[in-house]
Amino acid sequence: MSTLILTLITGVGLGALYFLVASGLSLIYGLMHVLNFAHGAFLTLSAFIGWQVAQALGTASWGSFLVSILVGAVVGAIFATLTELVLIRPLYERHIEQVLVTVGLSFASVALFEGIWGTDAINIAGPPWLIGTTNVLGASIPNKYWVLIAAAAIVLIALVVFLQKTRYGMIIRAGVENRAMVTALGIDVRRSFTLVFAIGGAAAGIGGVLAMHAQTFVSAHLGSTLLIFAFIVTVVGGLGSLTGAAVASVLVAVLQQVANTYLGGTGDFIVVILLAVVLLVRPSGLMGRRA
Amino acid sequence: MTTTTGVPTLVRGRMGRFVPALIGLVLVVVMAILPLLNISLPGILPGPTYTPGSLALLSLCMVFAALALSYNLLLGTAGMLSFGHALYFGAGAYGLGILLKAFEVPLFPGIFLALIGGLLIALLTGAVAMRVSGIPFAMVTLAFAQAGSVLVRRNQQITGGEEGLGLATQQVPDWLVGVVNTRNLYWLTLIVLVLVYLIVLWVDRSRLGHLAEATRENELRVRVLGLRPYAVKLIVFMVAAGCAGLAGMAYLLLQSGTQPSAVSADLTITVLVMVVLGGVGFRWGAIVGGVLYTLLDQRLTVLARSEWIRDLPDVLRIPLSEPLFILGVLFILVVMFLPGGIAGTVDTVWRRRRGERTRGSLTQLDDAADGEVEVRA
Numbered sequence: 270m271s272t273l274i275l276t277l278i279t280g281v282g283l284g285a286l287y288f289l290v291a292s293g294l295s296l297i298y299g300l301m302h303v304l305n306f307a308h309g310a311f312l313t314l315s316a317f318i319g320w321q322v323a324q325a326l327g328t329a330s331w332g333s334f335l336v337s338i339l340v341g342a343v344v345g346a347i348f349a350t351l352t353e354l355v356l357i358r359p360l361y362e363r364h365i366e367q368v369l370v371t372v373g374l375s376f377a378s379v380a381l382f383e384g385i386w387g388t389d390a391i392n393i394a395g396p397p398w399l400i401g402t403t404n405v406l407g408a409s410i411p412n413k414y415w416v417l418i419a420a421a422a423i424v425l426i427a428l429v430v431f432l433q434k435t436r437y438g439m440i441i442r443a444g445v446e447n448r449a450m451v452t453a454l455g456i457d458v459r460r461s462f463t464l465v466f467a468i469g470g471a472a473a474g475i476g477g478v479l480a481m482h483a484q485t486f487v488s489a490h491l492g493s494t495l496l497i498f499a500f501i502v503t504v505v506g507g508l509g510s511l512t513g514a515a516v517a518s519v520l521v522a523v524l525q526q527v528a529n530t531y532l533g534g535t536g537d538f539i540v541v542i543l544l545a546v547v548l549l550v551r552p553s554g555l556m557g558r559r560a
Numbered sequence: 561m562t563t564t565t566g567v568p569t570l571v572r573g574r575m576g577r578f579v580p581a582l583i584g585l586v587l588v589v590v591m592a593i594l595p596l597l598n599i600s601l602p603g604i605l606p607g608p609t610y611t612p613g614s615l616a617l618l619s620l621c622m623v624f625a626a627l628a629l630s631y632n633l634l635l636g637t638a639g640m641l642s643f644g645h646a647l648y649f650g651a652g653a654y655g656l657g658i659l660l661k662a663f664e665v666p667l668f669p670g671i672f673l674a675l676i677g678g679l680l681i682a683l684l685t686g687a688v689a690m691r692v693s694g695i696p697f698a699m700v701t702l703a704f705a706q707a708g709s710v711l712v713r714r715n716q717q718i719t720g721g722e723e724g725l726g727l728a729t730q731q732v733p734d735w736l737v738g739v740v741n742t743r744n745l746y747w748l749t750l751i752v753l754v755l756v757y758l759i760v761l762w763v764d765r766s767r768l769g770h771l772a773e774a775t776r777e778n779e780l781r782v783r784v785l786g787l788r789p790y791a792v793k794l795i796v797f798m799v800a801a802g803c804a805g806l807a808g809m810a811y812l813l814l815q816s817g818t819q820p821s822a823v824s825a826d827l828t829i830t831v832l833v834m835v836v837l838g839g840v841g842f843r844w845g846a847i848v849g850g851v852l853y854t855l856l857d858q859r860l861t862v863l864a865r866s867e868w869i870r871d872l873p874d875v876l877r878i879p880l881s882e883p884l885f886i887l888g889v890l891f892i893l894v895v896m897f898l899p900g901g902i903a904g905t906v907d908t909v910w911r912r913r914r915g916e917r918t919r920g921s922l923t924q925l926d927d928a929a930d931g932e933v934e935v936r937a
Contacts, residue, residue: 298695302695304695304698304699356892356896359896360895360896364694364695365641366895366896366899368641368695368698369832369836369891369895370892370895370896372829372832372833372891373833373888373889373891373892373895374888374892376829376833376884376887376888376891377884377885377887377888377889377891377892378888379884380882380883380884380885380888381878381879381882381885383882384878384879384881384882384885385878493825497702497703497706497825500699500702500703501699501703503699504692504696504699504700504703508695508696534714537706537707537710538707538710538711541703541704541706541707544700544703545688548688548689548691548692548700549688549691552691552692552696
């Protein structure tokens, strides 16, 4: 029983991490039809900068932990905005070239990160509470998962409020729905492209710093591994759907953890099977439009 | 669409048809006698052409040229942006490696069986992945390749895990083993490259290839004509996977083993860089891209260790000592400013001189993909 609870809660925690990465990917794809391979690079850079900030402020305090998350979000947002302005915008409406450019960026940045911070994983430390565990119905849950779940919940709520209540949010939602119509109404959708990239980058940045704490190490390949699961999550959830991304990230991660615990570490494989099944039954994803 | 296609073979005069074939034949003959000659290309090859080091590098170039050719068939001819091509290269390398080591099958039956296995994997994964097209297809193929990579890394007793799988030399004929026989391996990879080229050429010229091109341009129209784009794309996908598998087997023999990197997403991206660098939709472009990339990767690694780079300040030293950083930046620049790649740019200049209009093949792929989206929306 306690193993099951542990598996489920760590699954939800991992799902929270996937959601932080996948939410940006899904929004970017929904609005701009760009598959952003550089998302992993945003995440990795944020993690490294966040780590250096936390090192400078002293790793054990909660203050430096929060500051490093904030810095991670800002770094992710800036990196993403620059990517959109310099690389994506000149290739407006050329979707395959946009994908290729982000592929090139992620390729180059991983190499650059290896050059700067070395090829080996760096062990990191955070507030001591993160390493401890909390007892839930007899199961010892590592505390870091609570932080992940809380962060993802805050980001999800913030995104929903932003998309539902603000003018820019409405433009983004309308743009995902029918971009031609929004443009015809005289609204410059392109400005919201940059915004979506910045938001996605910030979420990925938060995800990067937290992923580093969840794994207790940081390396130049931190982003690439998470990115592939984020891709699976966005396809399973339905491209362009934020709710879909949220549901699918929990589903994928819980399934992965359960399979890892009870089916002898086959989690990654099961996830790909799930992807295949979803594609065969519902090619547009769980919550995607255009069935 | 009023513009001409990016495939040059369709628009040549009667005599002009034989010129490329002749050039190709001369090139193959030159490559074939290269191990017997003593030519030094300082800065490109580590030593004279008859030395094992140079031959090994040239063989690696040809393996990747063959892999790039197979990927070009997928992306250039059929317009499918796959991020999982490494899976089939790895299936060839690991498939043959495991058959030789664990099942002690002799080399040539092993090649045949590994090819069948690779085609089966391609059939299964391709059939599922083609439920979606365009960008989602890219994501799904990436996920499949990742599953393959995980399987290879996890099953240590069969695949050797992170350490890689060594070649079981007792199953391989003596003339293909050891540094002394690099020359024979070189000729073997040349044969593989020519074979893959001929297969790709045959597909491109056949009805299958024409149908695949038509599907790339306008899938709906092909369906309205009563043809089945799904089957066409799946067959092209399997042929491309089979060719990648052959390249993978040559890689296994050449490196006398294989590492998990042969199935990784990084390898797919490397192949993508090669094809885009050379020019999407051009067979000779894929070969040039594969060779150029491999040479650049090797030379830049040597350059990174050189004295004058070590003395530079950090801001310059770190980027210059990372070959993949330079190649990634080069790739971005090519996509942004030279979308046709090397072959596409040469072709455009050539056609313009003859007064024809052209457009980059990548741009065309995009138009085709956009048309599809509009039709379905």
